[in-house]
Amino acid sequence: MKKDFAKLNYYEMLDIKPDAAFFEIRHAYNAALQIYEADSLVSYSFFSREERKEILNLLEKAYSTLINGKGRKNYDNQLMQTGVLASPGNKAAARKPACIYDVKRQSGTTVLPKNNKAALRANVAQNKRINEILSKDEISGADLKAIRNELGVAIEKIASETRIRMDYLIGMEENKIDRLPAVAFLKGFVKSYLKCLCVEPVEGICARYIEGLARMGKNNETGVF
Amino acid sequence: MVHIWPIGGGKGGSGKSFLTSSLGRLLAGLGKKTLLVDLDLGSANLHTLVDVPYPEKSFSDFIRKKIPLLEDVVSETPVPNLYIISGAHDNLDIANLPYEQKVKILKAIARLDYDWILLDLGAGTSFNTLDFFLISQNSMFITTPEPTSIENVYRLVRAIYFRRIRHYFNATDFKALEEEVLRQFGEGSFNNPDCIMEVIKEAHPEKNLLLENDFNSFKFKLVLNQLRKHDNIALGSQICKIIEKHLGLQVDFAGNIAFDDRVHDAICQRVSFLDRYPYTRTAYDLRELSKRIAQFTGQQLLIRYT
Numbered sequence: 095m096k097k098d099f100a101k102l103n104y105y106e107m108l109d110i111k112p113d114a115a116f117f118e119i120r121h122a123y124n125a126a127l128q129i130y131e132a133d134s135l136v137s138y139s140f141f142s143r144e145e146r147k148e149i150l151n152l153l154e155k156a157y158s159t160l161i162n163g164k165g166r167k168n169y170d171n172q173l174m175q176t177g178v179l180a181s182p183g184n185k186a187a188a189r190k191p192a193c194i195y196d197v198k199r200q201s202g203t204t205v206l207p208k209n210n211k212a213a214l215r216a217n218v219a220q221n222k223r224i225n226e227i228l229s230k231d232e233i234s235g236a237d238l239k240a241i242r243n244e245l246g247v248a249i250e251k252i253a254s255e256t257r258i259r260m261d262y263l264i265g266m267e268e269n270k271i272d273r274l275p276a277v278a279f280l281k282g283f284v285k286s287y288l289k290c291l292c293v294e295p296v297e298g299i300c301a302r303y304i305e306g307l308a309r310m311g312k313n314n315e316t317g318v319f
Numbered sequence: 320m321v322h323i324w325p326i327g328g329g330k331g332g333s334g335k336s337f338l339t340s341s342l343g344r345l346l347a348g349l350g351k352k353t354l355l356v357d358l359d360l361g362s363a364n365l366h367t368l369v370d371v372p373y374p375e376k377s378f379s380d381f382i383r384k385k386i387p388l389l390e391d392v393v394s395e396t397p398v399p400n401l402y403i404i405s406g407a408h409d410n411l412d413i414a415n416l417p418y419e420q421k422v423k424i425l426k427a428i429a430r431l432d433y434d435w436i437l438l439d440l441g442a443g444t445s446f447n448t449l450d451f452f453l454i455s456q457n458s459m460f461i462t463t464p465e466p467t468s469i470e471n472v473y474r475l476v477r478a479i480y481f482r483r484i485r486h487y488f489n490a491t492d493f494k495a496l497e498e499e500v501l502r503q504f505g506e507g508s509f510n511n512p513d514c515i516m517e518v519i520k521e522a523h524p525e526k527n528l529l530l531e532n533d534f535n536s537f538k539f540k541l542v543l544n545q546l547r548k549h550d551n552i553a554l555g556s557q558i559c560k561i562i563e564k565h566l567g568l569q570v571d572f573a574g575n576i577a578f579d580d581r582v583h584d585a586i587c588q589r590v591s592f593l594d595r596y597p598y599t600r601t602a603y604d605l606r607e608l609s610k611r612i613a614q615f616t617g618q619q620l621l622i623r624y625t
Contacts, residue, residue: 136469136558137561140565
């Protein structure tokens with residue numbers, strides 16, 4: 095029931111952990127003094143005069159040992175030899191303060207994480223239907239939509255990643271020529287769209303798509319192309 | 320399940336009866352059927368604090384077998400859900416209760432059907448007080464931030480230890496134990512429960528196990544009453560720490576209760592402090608304490624009588 099104070103180790107006396115920092119040791123010592131000092135209200139009548147003197151001496155010794163770097167190292171070694179303290183090899187490294195700002199973080203605009211890109215690329219290579227579409231001479235908006243659906247990427251995701259307006263994207267997929275921007279811009283948009291889905295080769299597919307649109311334009315005689 | 324809470328603390332005037340009555344009112348206000356038992360035998364005055372100035376029945380009636388059942392000694396109070404067993408107008412010799420009668424009272428209390436039973440115990444460390452303390456694993460010590468009061472709390476804690484140890488031995492064994500302790504540790508060591516436990520550990524391992532089990536299951540709470548503004552608010556937790564570190568007994572600090580002169584006024588006017596001054600710091604502290612205590616649970620009746 096009673097734990098003999100003299101048998102405690104210095105860390106237990108001061109109620110601190112073995113990896114306590116110096117300021118924690120100092121705080122613990124001050125807190126202990128508040129309790130054990132001769133005129134302390136807390137321990138009034140709890141100890142006899144001799145007991146109190148002994149405890150104060152022990153505390154003094156514990157504090158002066160631990161607060162001194164060299165003394166503490168020696169004492170820790172003693173404890174390790176008796177097996178009270180685990181050797182530093184097993185001890186987890188002291189926690190370091192974590193950076194709020196990670197300077198190494200890449201400032202890419204990609205919404206999809208990197209590994210997601212790799213998965214997409216693998217998907218494109220394996221998917222039969224996508225390969226069929228890509229082997230066609232002419233690629234329409236419906237084909238683009240089919241590829242996107244095969245990969246399971248939402249159109250909103252592409253919009254947020256490429257920053258292309260939603261009505262342009264929908265127009266591209268639905269071959270609505272009257273809604274699309276000028277060819278110079280459209281080429282860029284289609285390339286971003288394809289890059290976002292990781293479909294290769296970007297240039298070739300883009301050219302085939304524009305060709306298809308041009309033919310359709312001639313048929314409809316809208317005169318955009 | 321009934322929760323029995325003995326409330327005591329070595330020194331007189333530290334606010335045991337006031338705390339008991341206030342907690343009783345608050346628990347009753349929560350809709351719990353609460354019984355206050357005035358076990359400050361010989362100097363009972365809990366009835367005055369709950370506004371029952373002339374109780375018709377008292378402990379003496381039960382002890383003298385005028386009323387056979389303890390249930391029938393219970394009086395109602397003006398507060399709904401709050402009941403009291405008063406010690407008013409007791410016989411003048413009731414303070415010196417024979418052991419058999421004390422056992423009878425304890426057993427009767429444990430059988431009562433209430434949600435909460437608060438026992439208001441007397442000052443000092445007489446066997447009466449200690450045995451009433453040991454009726455439950457829960458109990459509350461109350462102290463004021465003064466050396467006199469703190470000294471008595473430490474004494475009370477050690478005395479409870481001592482009493483509990485005594486319960487496990489008969490007179491002859493206990494005498495033998497005393498001699499053995501004196502032989503091993505020298506003069507005066509029999510007042511130190513630690514030395515006694517050392518001897519028991521070697522001589523009676525099976526009893527040591529039971530005792531350790533008991534001491535581990537005690538859920539003592541400490542309340543620091545009459546805390547003035549300039550007092551050390553960490554005092555209560557420091558007291559608990561020292562008891563745990565040097566006696567190995569777990570005492571939880573349940574909270575501070577601020578000092579307020581108006582408590583005196585309320586008692587003098589015989590009105591409820593909580594009703595008259597509900598927005599004081601003291602009333603707030605009492606409400607917080609009652610909420611915290613309502614969450615605690617513990618087994619009752621530890622004492623084994625042979």
